[in-house]
Amino acid sequence: MKDNKIPDIVIGRLPLYLRSLQRMAQEGRKVTSSQELGERLGISAAQIRKDLSQFGEFGKQGTGYQIDYLTKQLSQILHVDRVWDMAVVGAGDVGHAVANYQGFVDRGFQITMIFDKDPSKIGAQFGDFTIIDGSEMVETIRSSGVKVAMVAVPAETAQQVADELVEAGVEAILNYAPIRLNVPGNVRVQHIDPAIHLQRMTYYIE
Amino acid sequence: MKDNKIPDIVIGRLPLYLRSLQRMAQEGRKVTSSQELGERLGISAAQIRKDLSQFGEFGKQGTGYQIDYLTKQLSQILHVDRVWDMAVVGAGDVGHAVANYQGFVDRGFQITMIFDKDPSKIGAQFGDFTIIDGSEMVETIRSSGVKVAMVAVPAETAQQVADELVEAGVEAILNYAPIRLNVPGNVRVQHIDPAIHLQRMTYYIE
Numbered sequence A, B: 001m002k003d004n005k006i007p008d009i010v011i012g013r014l015p016l017y018l019r020s021l022q023r024m025a026q027e028g029r030k031v032t033s034s035q036e037l038g039e040r041l042g043i044s045a046a047q048i049r050k051d052l053s054q055f056g057e058f059g060k061q062g063t064g065y066q067i068d069y070l071t072k073q074l075s076q077i078l079h080v081d082r083v084w085d086m087a088v089v090g091a092g093d094v095g096h097a098v099a100n101y102q103g104f105v106d107r108g109f110q111i112t113m114i115f116d117k118d119p120s121k122i123g124a125q126f127g128d129f130t131i132i133d134g135s136e137m138v139e140t141i142r143s144s145g146v147k148v149a150m151v152a153v154p155a156e157t158a159q160q161v162a163d164e165l166v167e168a169g170v171e172a173i174l175n176y177a178p179i180r181l182n183v184p185g186n187v188r189v190q191h192i193d194p195a196i197h198l199q200r201m202t203y204y205i206e
Helices: A008-026 A034-041 A045-053 A067-077 A093-100 A134-144 A155-167 A194-202 B008-026 B034-041 B045-053 B067-077 B093-099 B134-144 B155-167 B194-202
Strands: A064-066 A084-089 A109-116 A148-151 A172-175 A188-191 B064-066 B084-089 B109-116 B148-151 B172-175 B188-191
Touching: A008 A034, A008 A045, A008 A067, A008 B194, A034 A045, A064 A067, A084 A093, A084 A134, A084 A155, A084 B194, A093 A109, A093 B093, A109 A134, A134 A155, A148 A155, A148 B194, A155 A172, A172 B194, A188 B194, A194 B008, A194 B084, A194 B148, A194 B172, A194 B188, B008 B034, B008 B045, B008 B067, B034 B045, B034 B064, B064 B067, B084 B093, B084 B134, B084 B155, B093 B109, B109 B134, B134 B155, B148 B155, B155 B172
Parallel strands: A084 A109, A084 A148, A148 A172, A172 A188, B084 B109, B084 B148, B148 B172, B172 B188
Antiparallel strands: none
């Protein structure tokens, strides 16, 4: 199923399709079409059909897509037909918000550990978690095999944290700090950048 | 300059170009190319040239783009050559994180007001802000002319908040709650959805 030649920009759209399908399923729907998905997402139906066709034949001309089946297939392709353990680095506002976030359920992720280097925070309760000493982070993550981490520290320390996460074997970093992180080619970084989303909307305001 | 026929997916890439250009300027750079932008962003150089050509002629074949000039042009196109006042709704973890976020500087946005309906929070200091009673939100936003808002309340109340924001005249909503908001066609919503970014990365982890 996996083909490394599929452009990253196509891979980037698959989670959007999956989210729409899961919401439709919650609404009790059974079947959808590339037209309907396109209208929900602001992407052309042709683009959606082209993207999906790179991975197989998921629907029949004229009958649309079975939502259950396509959801399962996309989950497998994106490797979220399992649950990934995640580490959160930084027990401040952002770390707190992320730890309490209700949007990971049924989407393939769960937070299992939170780190901070502030002595006044280490050992404290943080929602359901006990904050772990950041100086133990590399060893703890490496021995647990965690591959996914969220960087929720200030910009000044984010690169150092990223370096440590790479050293610990993390391969996917979700970065909440407002800087660009440098990582080796085998590690992926995605940036939560609210200004990008805002700028995309102000274009339309007269 | 504005052309309503330009696809939303193209508009969505312009902020990425702008962010890369601003970072290059911070690095002291003067000139770049569609190739370099493409490598930074994982987008083909041809796509970038095609996107930019929809708005004008920004570079010469073989000499690349003047970073300063293209930055100014993109800022104008996206309407971030000014500073937009923003309202934050919800003075919890997410609201706190957003209010302290350092990533809006020089990108066209500033938070000017924070609302909450919790009586124990109203009137309290929240960073530089005094939390305003959520029941005064519609009137306060309308009279101040604020057009951009961030929804940082739990999923259960997010739709009601969105309805009030629309009533108040807001045209751009950045939604941190893990639900899909229904708004009229003249209002834009962008969703901060960390699972989307995570799923885009787990595809690449074996």
